[in-house]
Amino acid sequence: xxxxxxxxxxxxxxxxxxxxxxxxxxxxxxxxxxxxxxxxxxxxxxxxxxxxxxxxxxxxxxxxxxxxxxxxxxxxxxxxxxxxxxxxxxxxxxxxxxxxxxxxxxxxxxxxxxxxxxxxxxxxxxxxxxxxxxxxxxxxxxxxxxxxxxxxxxxxxxxxxxxxxxxxxxxxxxxxxxxxxxxxxxxxxxxxxxxxxxxxxxxxxxxxxxxxxxxxxxxxxxxxxxxxxxxxxxxxxxxxxxxxxxxxxxxxxxxxxxxxxxxxxxxxxxxxxxxxxxxxxxxxxxxxxx
Amino acid sequence: xxxxxxxxxxxxxxxxxxxxxxxxxxxxxxxxxxxxxxxxxxxxxxxxxxxxxxxxxxxxxxxxxxxxxxxxxxxxxxxxxxxxxxxxxxxxxxxxxxxxxxxxxxxxxxxxxxxxxxxxxxxxxxxxxxxxxxxxxxxxxxxxxxxxxxxxxxxxxxxxxxxxxxxxxxxxxxxxxxxxxxxxxxxxxxxxxxxxxxxxxxxxxxxxxxxxxxxxxxxxxxxxxxxxxxxxxxxxxxxxxxxxxxxxxxxxxxxxxxxxxxxxxxxxxxxxxxxxxxxxxxxxxxxxxxxxxxxxxxxxxxxxxxxxxxxxxxxxxxxxxxxxxxxxxxxxxxxxxxxxxxxxxxxxxxxxxxxxxxxxxxxxxxxxxxxxxxxxxxxxxxxxxxxxxxxxxxxxxxxxxxxxxxxxxxxxxxxxxxxxxxxxxxxxxx
Numbered sequence: 001x002x003x004x005x006x007x008x009x010x011x012x013x014x015x016x017x018x019x020x021x022x023x024x025x026x027x028x029x030x031x032x033x034x035x036x037x038x039x040x041x042x043x044x045x046x047x048x049x050x051x052x053x054x055x056x057x058x059x060x061x062x063x064x065x066x067x068x069x070x071x072x073x074x075x076x077x078x079x080x081x082x083x084x085x086x087x088x089x090x091x092x093x094x095x096x097x098x099x100x101x102x103x104x105x106x107x108x109x110x111x112x113x114x115x116x117x118x119x120x121x122x123x124x125x126x127x128x129x130x131x132x133x134x135x136x137x138x139x140x141x142x143x144x145x146x147x148x149x150x151x152x153x154x155x156x157x158x159x160x161x162x163x164x165x166x167x168x169x170x171x172x173x174x175x176x177x178x179x180x181x182x183x184x185x186x187x188x189x190x191x192x193x194x195x196x197x198x199x200x201x202x203x204x205x206x207x208x209x210x211x212x213x214x215x216x217x218x219x220x221x222x223x224x225x226x227x228x229x230x231x232x233x234x235x236x237x238x239x240x241x242x243x244x245x246x247x248x249x250x251x252x253x254x255x256x257x258x259x260x261x262x263x264x265x266x267x268x269x270x271x272x273x274x275x276x277x278x279x280x281x282x283x284x285x286x287x288x289x290x
Numbered sequence: 291x292x293x294x295x296x297x298x299x300x301x302x303x304x305x306x307x308x309x310x311x312x313x314x315x316x317x318x319x320x321x322x323x324x325x326x327x328x329x330x331x332x333x334x335x336x337x338x339x340x341x342x343x344x345x346x347x348x349x350x351x352x353x354x355x356x357x358x359x360x361x362x363x364x365x366x367x368x369x370x371x372x373x374x375x376x377x378x379x380x381x382x383x384x385x386x387x388x389x390x391x392x393x394x395x396x397x398x399x400x401x402x403x404x405x406x407x408x409x410x411x412x413x414x415x416x417x418x419x420x421x422x423x424x425x426x427x428x429x430x431x432x433x434x435x436x437x438x439x440x441x442x443x444x445x446x447x448x449x450x451x452x453x454x455x456x457x458x459x460x461x462x463x464x465x466x467x468x469x470x471x472x473x474x475x476x477x478x479x480x481x482x483x484x485x486x487x488x489x490x491x492x493x494x495x496x497x498x499x500x501x502x503x504x505x506x507x508x509x510x511x512x513x514x515x516x517x518x519x520x521x522x523x524x525x526x527x528x529x530x531x532x533x534x535x536x537x538x539x540x541x542x543x544x545x546x547x548x549x550x551x552x553x554x555x556x557x558x559x560x561x562x563x564x565x566x567x568x569x570x571x572x573x574x575x576x577x578x579x580x581x582x583x584x585x586x587x588x589x590x591x592x593x594x595x596x597x598x599x600x601x602x603x604x605x606x607x608x609x610x611x612x613x614x615x616x617x618x619x620x621x622x623x624x625x626x627x628x629x630x631x632x633x634x635x636x637x638x639x640x641x642x643x644x645x646x647x648x649x650x651x652x653x654x655x656x657x658x659x660x661x662x663x664x665x666x667x668x669x670x671x672x673x674x675x676x677x678x679x680x681x682x683x684x685x686x687x688x689x690x691x692x693x694x695x696x697x698x699x700x701x702x703x704x705x706x707x708x709x710x711x712x713x714x715x716x717x718x719x720x
Contacts, residue, residue: 042400151691251680
């Protein structure tokens with residue numbers, strides 16, 4: 001009786017979430033899959049099933065491949081420093097520097113800002129004539145750089161902004177993990193004559209492996225889904241060099257009005273994310289088994 | 291006991307929340323009275339303040355209705371939301387739309403045409419509007435929009451600098467790109483920095499406005515018809531792009547001029563000329579600088595100006611209230627009659643009784659460019675063009691490098707046309 005009560009209560013508590021989940025996630029996802037096989041547009045013109053035509057078009061659409069390429073390039077450029085640098089920062093702060101709270105605060109604080117705010121002041125910093133960065137460069141006699149408008153550097157600028165904005169989260173995860181390593185291990189290692197570098201590579205980094213794997217997984221998924229900072233900083237420009245796949249989905253659907261086509265690209269992208277996640281899952285499992 | 295109670299009330303509250311949320315989400319167009327009009331627009335800053343004042347004035351006239359305005363962000367956010375609201379049939383009673391976007395909204399049934407008889411009852415007639423503007427408000431022979439204004443891209447100049455450089459007369463009479471370059475060079479010598487300010491970097495609209503003004507001045511056309519290849523004049527385009535590039539050489543004008551830089555440069559007297567929309571006028575006037583404005587000089591033979599118009603449209607509603615609809619006609623007529631206030635923001639009033647009034651003609655420098663509606667050029671009429679559209683982004687994607695001085699004008703323009711052809715090739719979604 002008591003058990004049944006608890007089960008009921010459990011269901012009751014889960015229901016509001018479950019209803020919202022089904023209504024706003026499962027239903028749209030299934031409907032999106034259906035749409036991807038239709039020619040549905042905003043006004044309903046050209047609707048009706050058209051089989052795999054949208055998928056065929058997407059796979060041969062150079063703009064789709066270009067924006068997918070941009071997304072993957074962004075993922076590579078952002079993930080590596082977001083893992084390596086956040087570890088370096090966490091290690092530095094964990095050294096026991098004076099004013100540790102200040103370091104923690106300053107690394108983590110940007111993460112709390114809304115993307116609009118971040119973009120606002122980074123676009124000022126990147127401003128080719130009035131911006132802080134070019135101002136500093138000019139002091140050293142360097143020529144001004146069109147940070148967001150030069151096709152060669154725009155993606156790098158986006159990555160730098162992203163790095164500044166989001167590194168705090170990974171940093172905090174690493175810091176927490178670092179503080180969980182028992183002090184005795186270091187003492188024992190020191191007694192055995194291991195230096196600081198030896199301790200880093202033989203104790204710290206191996207102990208951090210689960211955290212690294214977690215960060216890596218979260219980071220790759222987050223980077224693949226990049227949209228807002230790029231959309232606001234460069235709107236995908238210059239010359240489409242920073243247009244992400246999510247922006248291309250948005251443009252196809254919401255400004256190009258082709259819901260069917262945009263759903264098809266979404267599902268292709270979804271498939272890619274599933275593959276990446278599965279690959280990572282396998283990798284992590286093999287590691288922990290070894 | 292207390293625990294039990296709180297748990298239950300929590301559940302009840304949660305259920306009520308979930309249920310309530312659903313109800314609100316599905317309620318058809320909330321029961322509004324027939325005298326409450328909803329009005330959406332994208333006018334912010336100075337324009338927003340003036341529009342709010344006009345709406346308040348009409349509300350205060352006690353004409354039997356009250357208008358509430360909803361202001362949304364300019365560009366894609368506004369147009370996407372308006373399209374969605376119309377597609378869902380839950381659109382506002384009246385909305386502002388750029389004349390250049392009508393072709394993207396009228397064919398799909400997202401807008402409803404205005405009734406000429408009802409307009410006449412409200413006191414508005416075809417003869418009250420400039421012919422080209424009235425024509426642009428039509429689609430397929432039906433009137434889908436009532437223009438509030440025409441807002442062209444113009445040439446501002448610093449009167450002090452122009453005097454010092456001795457180019458004031460030349461500015462009013464110049465007829466070729468060479469003469470323009472000469473004037474700008476003389477001004478550069480006076481300011482010691484730049485002759486011209488033009489903010490275009492990262493801004494497709496700005497690149498397009500200047501290009502299209504000059505391109506149309508060559509007499510070239512740009513015809514875009516879905517299902518056919520784009521009809522363009524590449525030679526004219528290359529000529530114009532080459533000229534624009536020659537100005538952006540870090541001497542006459544900064545190569546890295548974005549909107550903020552250009553305005554601030556001109557405001558601080560660091561340049562003598564400024565390409566900008568008429569909507570920039572309030573900022574320049576507030577700065578109390580010695581400024582005047584002109585239509586962009588005819589440099590390529592044919593008088594032409596790029597402009598757009600803010601217009602009133604009737605987004606599609608699944609349930610139309612004839613009473614509210616009638617009030618909308620009155621409201622629009624009343625706003626137009628007061629549009630001399632709107633002209634204060636730089637715009638040219640579309641409503642001729644206002645545009646020809648002594649009060650408007652006395653506005654300086656507004657009346658200098660009051661003749662533009664007679665030879666105005668809107669974006670090519672196709673569903674994907676218009677203010678804040680992807681069309682202008684595609685232009686920027688392909689020619690920004692040309693403006694920056696790194697790209698070949700011909701190749702840049704070809705890239706743009708290829709993109710247009712791809713869009714024209716596809717089934718039209720609206």
